Structures are given as structure tokens and as C-alpha cells.
Amino acid sequence: MVKNYLRATGFYHVSRIWVIKGFHPLLAALVERWRLETHTFVLPVGEITVTLEDVAHIFGLPIDGKPVSGWTDSSSDFVQSQSMAVFGREPVLSSNSKSYIKLGWVRRIRDAEPLDTEESIRRYKEMDGPLNLLFIWARERMPCLAPVPRHTLPPAEIPVAMRWSHSERTTSWLAKTIANFRHDIDYMQEFEWRPYEGMIIPGELHGHLDVCDTVAPLLSFECIEWHPADRVMRQRPF
Structure with missing residues (x-):
């Protein structure tokens, strides 16, 4: 997954397209925390990753349907x-x-x-997007990495990416290096385990959210990665 994120640099626009400006130092700091063995980011708060729930809320996209599982012999x-x-x-x-x-x-x-x-x-929106998903996910889940305080933005609604569209980036945030973001991640004091709580879910997405807790491999041609919902959800104390 992360190797695909490195292939893009952001999502720019004209008209009403979303603008999610990426930032290489932040991307590099996140990639350092990625573990191929578990398909998760290993952070001080535990193992986390982008889940199907994040995809549904951030982009407002359906997450259940026919699988794409390999080579096609189509004409x-x-x-x-x-x-x-x-x-x-x-x-x-x-x-x-x-x-x-x-x-x-x-x-x-x-x-x-x-x-x-x-x-x-x-x-164009259908042809690109993984990097946007990563940056919005990081901003919603880890406030210390956001370019502006989350509470200064419009209230979150689906698609959550909309409220980060065209968002400003402070001069101090733009001046951050990989070392700065590495420090922010190492010493983060806050992690949003339920950033989408209380949002109004569009009717067409209700049925799709039922599969968010499924533990299964995600297949896309030659790439197979696990959706480790059981590893990244906050565990309830016994």
C-alpha cells in the first residue's frame, strides 16, 4: 500500500475538485512507521492502519462489491x-x-x-486518490499532524475529505522537516479512535458499513493485503 502512496504527490484541481495538498516530510515520517509484516503503522498508541471504514467516511465511497482478484483473459x-x-x-x-x-x-x-x-x-477523481486517503486519514486520526487545528474547520460530514479541501497550511507547519514529524509521532498525546462518531450516514452507505469489521484479504491483481480490523481497533479492557 505505502509503495503506491509514494507514486503520487497530491491532488490538484480546477472547478469543484477536492484539493488535498500533500507534503513529502509527513509522508516520509509515516512510511518509516509502516510494517509490511502486519500491514499496519506501528505508533506509540499501538498498531493502526487505514480501514474500510475510513474509505467510506473520507470519500463517501461504497466499500462492498464484486472482488477484483487477478488476471483477466478478456479480449x-x-x-x-x-x-x-x-x-x-x-x-x-x-x-x-x-x-x-x-x-x-x-x-x-x-x-x-x-x-x-x-x-x-x-x-480524474476515479484515477487517483490513495495519497489523499492517507493524508486525510492522518489529519483526522492524529491531530498533531494536521496543518491546522481540526476544530477550526467546518463540521465533518461525509465525505470528510470535503472539509480539508483547500484548507490552509500554516508557515510553521510548512517549515517542518521529517525529523519534526518524527518527533510529533513519537510523542503524540492524542489519537482519535472514533473520528466519525455522530456523523449522518447517507442511505446508500448503510449496508456497506456492515463489512467494516471483516477480517479478510483485500485483492487487487498481483497485490494481496490484509484488512486487519481486529488488530487496529481499540481493545476494550476485560
Whole structure:
């Protein structure tokens, strides 16, 4: 998961798109805490990670549906038609890549996307996002890492990312180094275990939230990572 976060630098906009400005020192400090063995960040408060609950609340996206579990043997015609539906153009397929679309091509399309219509904005939002998820998750869960105090922002509602859109970043926060963020993480005094408590859940998401506690592997082509809900939820004392 973290290796994918390193591939992006932020989410910029025109029109009504969300703007979640990333910051490399913060990203680097978080990556230092990531453990591949458990797929969690190891922090002074315990093991934590981005969960399906975070995805649903931060982006307002459904989190249950048909799995994507591996290679496709679809014809090149099918792949090209799906590419047209998602990206608005046909991919260039070589003779040895007829059953998949190369990630490098997707990145080039994403970076060159003219964000001048509602359709292009929607498509761009579908093509990027993991880094946004990480930064919003960190700001909501760990107030010491936020660029501004959370209480100065509009009240949180789904999608939570909306209230961080276009948020200011103080001069002192921008001046922080990796060492500064490392210190903030090592000596954090507050962690939000229930940042979404009391939010009004849209009707279309109610059924999806039932799977938030599921302990299962998340599959995406060649990458398999566990959703360790049982490891990262705050344990009740016996």
C-alpha cells in the first residue's frame, strides 16, 4: 500500500475538485512507521492502519462489491471498450499486453487530463486518490499532524475529505522537516479512535458499513493485503 502512496504527490484541481495538498516530510515520517509484516503503522498508541471504514467516511465511497482478484483473459476489444468508458480514450496495446492496460499509460493520461468539464473531473477523481486517503486519514486520526487545528474547520460530514479541501497550511507547519514529524509521532498525546462518531450516514452507505469489521484479504491483481480490523481497533479492557 505505502509503495503506491509514494507514486503520487497530491491532488490538484480546477472547478469543484477536492484539493488535498500533500507534503513529502509527513509522508516520509509515516512510511518509516509502516510494517509490511502486519500491514499496519506501528505508533506509540499501538498498531493502526487505514480501514474500510475510513474509505467510506473520507470519500463517501461504497466499500462492498464484486472482488477484483487477478488476471483477466478478456479480449483486446473488451479492454479497449472498458478503457473508453473509464478514461475516455482507447489504450495503445502492444502484442504482448492485449489483456491489460499498463499503469504507466494510466498515469500519463491522468497527468495530461484537461479538467475543464464535470466528466473530466469525475474521471480524474476515479484515477487517483490513495495519497489523499492517507493524508486525510492522518489529519483526522492524529491531530498533531494536521496543518491546522481540526476544530477550526467546518463540521465533518461525509465525505470528510470535503472539509480539508483547500484548507490552509500554516508557515510553521510548512517549515517542518521529517525529523519534526518524527518527533510529533513519537510523542503524540492524542489519537482519535472514533473520528466519525455522530456523523449522518447517507442511505446508500448503510449496508456497506456492515463489512467494516471483516477480517479478510483485500485483492487487487498481483497485490494481496490484509484488512486487519481486529488488530487496529481499540481493545476494550476485560
